[in-house]
Amino acid sequence: MRVLLDETELNDGVHRLADEIDQFYGSRHPLTVIAVMTGSLVLFADLIRRLSMPQRVGVVQASSYRGGTVSGELHVDSQMMIDVAGKDVLLVDDIFDTGRTLDRLKTMMFEECGASSIKTAVLLHKQRAHCVELRPDFVAFEIPDEFVVGYGLDYLDMYRNLPYLAVLEPDEIAATAAEQQR
Numbered sequence: 001m002r003v004l005l006d007e008t009e010l011n012d013g014v015h016r017l018a019d020e021i022d023q024f025y026g027s028r029h030p031l032t033v034i035a036v037m038t039g040s041l042v043l044f045a046d047l048i049r050r051l052s053m054p055q056r057v058g059v060v061q062a063s064s065y066r067g068g069t070v071s072g073e074l075h076v077d078s079q080m081m082i083d084v085a086g087k088d089v090l091l092v093d094d095i096f097d098t099g100r101t102l103d104r105l106k107t108m109m110f111e112e113c114g115a116s117s118i119k120t121a122v123l124l125h126k127q128r129a130h131c132v133e134l135r136p137d138f139v140a141f142e143i144p145d146e147f148v149v150g151y152g153l154d155y156l157d158m159y160r161n162l163p164y165l166a167v168l169e170p171d172e173i174a175a176t177a178a179e180q181q182r
């Protein structure tokens with residue numbers, strides 16, 4: 001795999017992201033921080049420890065890849081999400097690819113859950129055409145339109161544990177898929 005961002009670069013990017021969020025909200029502002037599972041968990045753990053404001057944390061499960069490398073239908077499970085009514089919410093996701101996940105979740109938080117404000121933070125913003133008008137409020141890295149794994153991002157539930165971000169090339173995608181079928 002070709003390393004796109006090494007551990008040091010990721011660490012520096014998360015620090016910059018936390019600093020930007022801190023500057024926006026201030027250190028005394030209570031914030032409800034919601035992780036979009038499962039890809040954002042590594043980022044989420046690192047990010048919330050660097051934020052200086054009081055926080056409530058929760059999770060929402062959203063998936064659109066379901067075993068492939070192309071985004072498909074979005075499935076959302078909010079059963080584990082904490083109450084956000086009247087709260088300032090920061091949605092944390094791993095990657096902004098098509099944009100459908102954050103767009104749907106942001107709408108859901110406002111319309112169905114009654115959040116008073118919602119901002120979005122992502123580790124990665126893929127440089128490609130997006131399906132929605134929404135753009136993330138806070139971004140750690142702009143990356144090319146390639147399929148990446150590591151630092152929480154996966155392919156067929158593999159590679160999340162890599163401490164770096166790597167590009168999964170077509171032959172590696174095929175080999176991983178073949179291995180999973182055994």
